[in-house]
Amino acid sequence: MTKMCEQISFEDLAQQFGTPLYVYSQNELSTAFSRYQQTFSALKPLICYAVKANSNLSILRHFAQLGSGFDTVSGGEIARVLAAGGAADKIIYSGVGKSVAEIEYALTVGIKCFNVESLPELDRINEVAQRLNKVAPISLRINPDVDAKTHPYISTGLKANKFGIAMSDAERAFVYAHSLPALKVIGIDCHIGSQLIDLSPLIEACERLLILVDKLAQQNIVLQHIDLGGGVGIVYHEEQTPDLHFYADELTKLLQQRSLNLIIEPGRSLVGQAGTLLTRVEYVKQGEEKNFVIVDAAMNDLIRPTLYEAYHHIENTVFRQPEILVDVVGPICETGDFLAQNRMLAAEQGDLLLVHGAGAYAASMASNYNSRCRAAEILVNGKEVKLIREREKIDDLFANERALL
Numbered sequence: 001m002t003k004m005c006e007q008i009s010f011e012d013l014a015q016q017f018g019t020p021l022y023v024y025s026q027n028e029l030s031t032a033f034s035r036y037q038q039t040f041s042a043l044k045p046l047i048c049y050a051v052k053a054n055s056n057l058s059i060l061r062h063f064a065q066l067g068s069g070f071d072t073v074s075g076g077e078i079a080r081v082l083a084a085g086g087a088a089d090k091i092i093y094s095g096v097g098k099s100v101a102e103i104e105y106a107l108t109v110g111i112k113c114f115n116v117e118s119l120p121e122l123d124r125i126n127e128v129a130q131r132l133n134k135v136a137p138i139s140l141r142i143n144p145d146v147d148a149k150t151h152p153y154i155s156t157g158l159k160a161n162k163f164g165i166a167m168s169d170a171e172r173a174f175v176y177a178h179s180l181p182a183l184k185v186i187g188i189d190c191h192i193g194s195q196l197i198d199l200s201p202l203i204e205a206c207e208r209l210l211i212l213v214d215k216l217a218q219q220n221i222v223l224q225h226i227d228l229g230g231g232v233g234i235v236y237h238e239e240q241t242p243d244l245h246f247y248a249d250e251l252t253k254l255l256q257q258r259s260l261n262l263i264i265e266p267g268r269s270l271v272g273q274a275g276t277l278l279t280r281v282e283y284v285k286q287g288e289e290k291n292f293v294i295v296d297a298a299m300n301d302l303i304r305p306t307l308y309e310a311y312h313h314i315e316n317t318v319f320r321q322p323e324i325l326v327d328v329v330g331p332i333c334e335t336g337d338f339l340a341q342n343r344m345l346a347a348e349q350g351d352l353l354l355v356h357g358a359g360a361y362a363a364s365m366a367s368n369y370n371s372r373c374r375a376a377e378i379l380v381n382g383k384e385v386k387l388i389r390e391r392e393k394i395d396d397l398f399a400n401e402r403a404l405l
């Protein structure tokens, strides 16, 4: 059976565009987005796609056309959204380290809300807004201290994390924000972690934030929205499918009697499954203790396996038997350069492998380490194929450098 992305074979794409290659299915992007819209229809949330998961302009444009807002974490991401045709008044700006220049830019283009993560950030946004004669709409990111039960590197809602304002300081922080003249306090937010399989910690986080919302209302600080961040996981391996209906139903119970708008910021769950990384086998090498399938994609194309101990399913487009135990590794000079370890796989030189679940945190985390050109990206819609990012060329690698000595 020929392996296909929509109506095009992966092998044809690899021959036309080369490897490594990121391939995205437009249909899967649309399906993931409408699944959120349908499941949450009772609450009509503003869905703010988390740009960092995959920030390609065409993907942003596609979500913008479906009505999406955007969660951003830098001036660069805000610029991408605008370049892609996204609406400024649907942009949320998160992150612990917003610079003065970034705040100025966000105020100038007129974003929907700053998700503020500390008291000094409140002061800085207030100062910049005053200087520009503007009022900055803000939300405070509260750390609800719930355990997201995910990998430590992608857990963000615990006391020990750098993100957000502690629950115990939250009320004071809101009162302080409310007192600053150039800020308008419009919301409360959290984001407790990523790749959540059990979604009940998200409900618990919402419950904790709502207690705070009520306390604030008693002090005449009335919020317009609650933003629960992203975090819904996807199936990479043998995880259970996260129950989006459960999440939506529980939220509906908590929020339907309130005049509080809901914002959610899904990233991975909108793009992860839509993407496949295509890579060609360069060599099969028998080591002393292990067998290695050496491919032309590497940790600079997909860092998740080595950074998060993440599992990506790898499939050979050529049917072969028998499978043997291998590591699938790239050409980079690092022991950490692997796409899979201790995997049963049959592969030979020249075979095209599919690395699944590569739509999120793959291309957007790519680097030029070992002076490797970043791969091209392709968007497939039925039989139609669009090159949405050209493969980098060798000259691009040192275009900004000078050999001065």
Ligand SMILES: *Cc1c(COP(=O)(O)O)cnc(C)c1O
Pocket: 050, 052, 053, 071, 094, 095, 191, 193, 194, 195, 229, 230, 231, 232, 265, 266, 267, 268, 269
């Ligand atoms: C990364 C991030 C998201 C998206 O997380 P996913 O797990 O990809 O859904 C949403 N909000 C914030 C603030 C983030 O940092």
